[in-house]
Every structure is written in C-alpha cells, then in structure tokens.
Amino acid sequence: MSNVLIIGAGGVGRVVAHKCAMNAATFGDITLASRTKSKCDAIALEIKQKWGVSIKTAAIDADDKTALIKLIAAEKAKIVLNIALPYQDLTIMDACAAAKVDYLDTANYESPELAKFEYKEQWARFDLFKNAGATALLGSGFDPGVTNAFSAYALKHYFDEIYYLDILDCNAGDHGYPFATNFNPEINLREVSAKGRYWENGKWIETDPLSVKIVWDYPEVGEKDSYLLYHEELESLVKNIKGLKRARFFMTFGQSYLTHMRCLENVGMLGIKPVDHKGAQIVPIEFLKTLLPDPATLGARTKGKTNIGCVFEGVKNGKKRKVYIYNVCDHEACYREVFSQAVSYTTGVPAMIGAKLILEGKWKKAGVWNMENFDPDPFMDELNKQGLPYNVIEIND
Numbered sequence: 370m371s372n373v374l375i376i377g378a379g380g381v382g383r384v385v386a387h388k389c390a391m392n393a394a395t396f397g398d399i400t401l402a403s404r405t406k407s408k409c410d411a412i413a414l415e416i417k418q419k420w421g422v423s424i425k426t427a428a429i430d431a432d433d434k435t436a437l438i439k440l441i442a443a444e445k446a447k448i449v450l451n452i453a454l455p456y457q458d459l460t461i462m463d464a465c466a467a468a469k470v471d472y473l474d475t476a477n478y479e480s481p482e483l484a485k486f487e488y489k490e491q492w493a494r495f496d497l498f499k500n501a502g503a504t505a506l507l508g509s510g511f512d513p514g515v516t517n518a519f520s521a522y523a524l525k526h527y528f529d530e531i532y533y534l535d536i537l538d539c540n541a542g543d544h545g546y547p548f549a550t551n552f553n554p555e556i557n558l559r560e561v562s563a564k565g566r567y568w569e570n571g572k573w574i575e576t577d578p579l580s581v582k583i584v585w586d587y588p589e590v591g592e593k594d595s596y597l598l599y600h601e602e603l604e605s606l607v608k609n610i611k612g613l614k615r616a617r618f619f620m621t622f623g624q625s626y627l628t629h630m631r632c633l634e635n636v637g638m639l640g641i642k643p644v645d646h647k648g649a650q651i652v653p654i655e656f657l658k659t660l661l662p663d664p665a666t667l668g669a670r671t672k673g674k675t676n677i678g679c680v681f682e683g684v685k686n687g688k689k690r691k692v693y694i695y696n697v698c699d700h701e702a703c704y705r706e707v708f709s710q711a712v713s714y715t716t717g718v719p720a721m722i723g724a725k726l727i728l729e730g731k732w733k734k735a736g737v738w739n740m741e742n743f744d745p746d747p748f749m750d751e752l753n754k755q756g757l758p759y760n761v762i763e764i765n766d
C-alpha cells in the first residue's frame with residue numbers, strides 16, 4: 370500500500386481527496402494537509418460520511434521545506450500531490466527530492482512577485498529527481514494535464530505528424546453571482562489579464578490581453594466567444610510534439626466576467642505589488658480574493674457544463690486529417706458525486722489518476738516530466754473509468 374500526502378484543501382484539493390478515497394485499493398493512508406487544518410477536517414468528515422473511508426488531516430505551511438520533509442516522513446508518504454498554489458511548487462518539489470518520494474502538481478511554478486509562469490525552474494530539477502530515484506509529474510490537471518495527454522494520444526493513434534493544435538476550454542456554467550472565478554481568484558485573474566501568446570513557425574507571437582477572439586461551437590454546449598490566452602501546456606507541447614507549426618489556447622468568457630475584470634483592472638484591484646493603506650501594506654489582488662466568493666463554495670449553486678478539448682490537424686499515411694478530442698462535464702453531476710463544481714472536478718480527477726499511474730508503476734520514471742512524456746493509453750483508460758470520459762470526432766471541413 371502506498372501512502373499519499375495531499376497538500377491543499379481548496380476546491381481542487383477536495384476533489385483529489387474524494388477521488389483518492391474512492392480508489393482506496395491503490396492508495397494506502399491518505400493525509401490531507403493544508404495551511405488551514407479546519408478545511409481539511411471538514412473534507413475528511415464529508416469523505417467519511419459519503420465513502421466510509423477515514424483520511425488523516427494535518428496543518429502545514431508548504432513554504433517551509435523542513436516542515437514538509439518532517440510531515441512526509443511522519444506520514445510515510447510515497448507520493449505528494451501538490452494541490453496548493455503554484456507559489457509552493459519549488460519548495461514542495463525540493464522537499465520531495467530530499468525525502469526521495471514522488472511529486473505531482475497541477476500548475477506551473479509562479480512567483481507571487483511576478484505574474485509570469487514558465488517551466489524553467491521545475492525542469493531544472495530533473496537531475497535532483499533522477500538522483501533521488503523519484504518521479505515528478507508536472508501539470509496533471511485538465512489544462513495542463515488532460516490536454517497534454519490528448520495530444521500524446523492523438524499523435525500515437527491518429528497522426529504521423531501534427532501541424533496545428535488548438536486547445537479549446539469552455540466553461541458554460543452559471544453560478545448566479547455577478548462575478549466569481551472558478552478556481553483560485555488570484556491565479557485565475559493573473560492568467561486572464563496577462564498578454565496572450567501563441568506558437569507559430571518556430572516562435573512565440575504576443576498579443577494584447579483578450580484581443581484575439583474566435584467563435585467555437587462546443588458539442589453539448591453551443592457557440593461561445595473564445596479568447597486567445599497564453600497557457601502553460603503550450604510551452605511543453607511545442608517542445609515535445611515535434612513538427613508543430615502552430616499551437617494556440619482559447620478560453621470562453623462571458624461579457625459580464627470581462628466587464629468586471631476590466632473594471633477591476635482599471636481601478637488597480639489586480640495589482641500584485643503592495644500598496645500603503647492607512648499605514649498597512651496590502652496587495653490589491655490578495656484583498657480582492659478576500660472579497661470574492663470562495664471557488665470551493667460554488668459547487669452547490671453552479672449549473673451547466675464544461676467542454677474542454679483539442680483540435681488537431683496534421684497528416685496520417687500522407688493524407689490530411691483533422692481530429693477533435695474533448696470531454697464534457699456537468700457541474701451538477703460533479704456536485705452530486707464529490708460536492709464540487711466541474712472546474713475543480715476536471716482538475717482533481719486527473720491529479721488522482723496521475724498519482725495512481727505513478728504508484729502502479731505505469732508512469733514511474735525518475736526525473737521531472739510533463740504528461741505527454743508518458744504513454745497516454747493507461748491515462749485515457751482511467752479517464753473513462755474515473756468520471757471524465759472523452760469523445761473523438763473526425764472533422765471533415
């Protein structure tokens with residue numbers, strides 16, 4: 370049996386804890402640890418009542434490497450699932466390498482002081498993990514995560530070469546609030562308000578924030594305005610999927626979300642530098658997070674569906690081909706299963722699957738890896754079994 374330590378008890382952490390408990394044959398003792406232990410205790414109670422599985426809880430400051438190493442040893446964890454924030458990635462990775470245990474996260478490292486994410490510092494830890502004989506799996510959520518696995522799967526089964534990739538992320542859910550974010554508001558708003566970027570003909574092209582829009586007809590959802598954003602999986606995919614001529618990422622936003630975001634930006638509420646307020650130093654975006662609804666509480670009131678997928682164009686046996694692989698997820702069905710909305714669900718389920726495959730030895734390889742570095746087939750099988758079934762359609766333009 371392999372003990373698992375989950376760090377972070379927000380919207381996604383809740384789903385990961387539930388899903389690990391639902392796969393008790395793979396996971397040994399499950400410990401859920403976070404900065405605020407009461408959140409872990411509430412989730413543990415929920416899991417005991419729903420699945421009859423007892424999980425342990427602990428308080429941890431994941432910015433403290435020494436405390437992490439102690440907790441990993443105390444819990445005899447074989448793997449740590451980092452479901453806290455991207456700010457903690459490097460400390461948790463370093464603690465795992467020191468303790469010689471496996472590591473997994475769902476979001477690329479980002480410094481609180483700089484709204485920019487890249488894999489450089491995480492990839493630089495390759496030798497550290499290699500020498501420790503431990504696996505670090507980066508970005509095992511939906512996007513990044515499932516979108517990377519879809520890409521590896523498309524290349525393995527549908528194409529000899531992929532030339533064009535569009536990742537299309539639609540959340541058509543309605544939570545009834547004038548403005549709220551579906552995952553951590555600080556991380557979400559930093560991502561959406563940043564400049565867009567896509568890969569074309571061997572270089573990155575930068576665009577003004579939300580200045581490129583397409584309308585895409587999402588199966589089971591309908592036509593939605595979709596805006597070009599820079600998204601972290603593009604960095605690893607252009608490196609690992611050889612021959613890509615263009616790779617882009619689009620996400621849907623409603624007009625109300627965009628109007629609120631622009632207004633907040635215009636008045637300085639998305640600022641990440643401290644400002645003086647009556648003698649106290651406050652970071653505007655951190656204060657905004659305090660005011661906004663907690664994404665972990667949206668589940669009970671969100672209706673509608675998400676549809677996230679990838680459209681690939683390339684060649685197979687000398688013939689042009691276009692294939693769309695996507696998943697549709699229903700907010701209310703997710704809530705019925707694990708008390709969470711679909712954005713947390715679509716992130717938490719792949720995190721559990723990634724951990725399962727590492728522990729089963731199917732994705733066990735010393736070093737630091739992205740999802741597309743592994744055989745996609747066992748992952749795709751698990752998606753179908755664990756609540757995120759996928760569809761594949763050929764598009765004939």
Ligand code: NDP
Binds near residue numbers: 381404430508
């Ligand atoms: P939340 O803000 O809801 O939860 C974050 C959790 O981490 C909270 O429990 C928080 O504790 C805890 N935490 C924060 N800092 C520390 C720390 N220093 N030590 C210990 N615990 C800490 O976020 P979400 O659940 O919405 O998102 C979790 C992660 O998932 C994020 O990294 C996000 O970027 C990623 N994500 C990835 C997606 C994908 O598809 N790949 C999609 C959506 C999200 P406290 O409650 O005390 O603040």
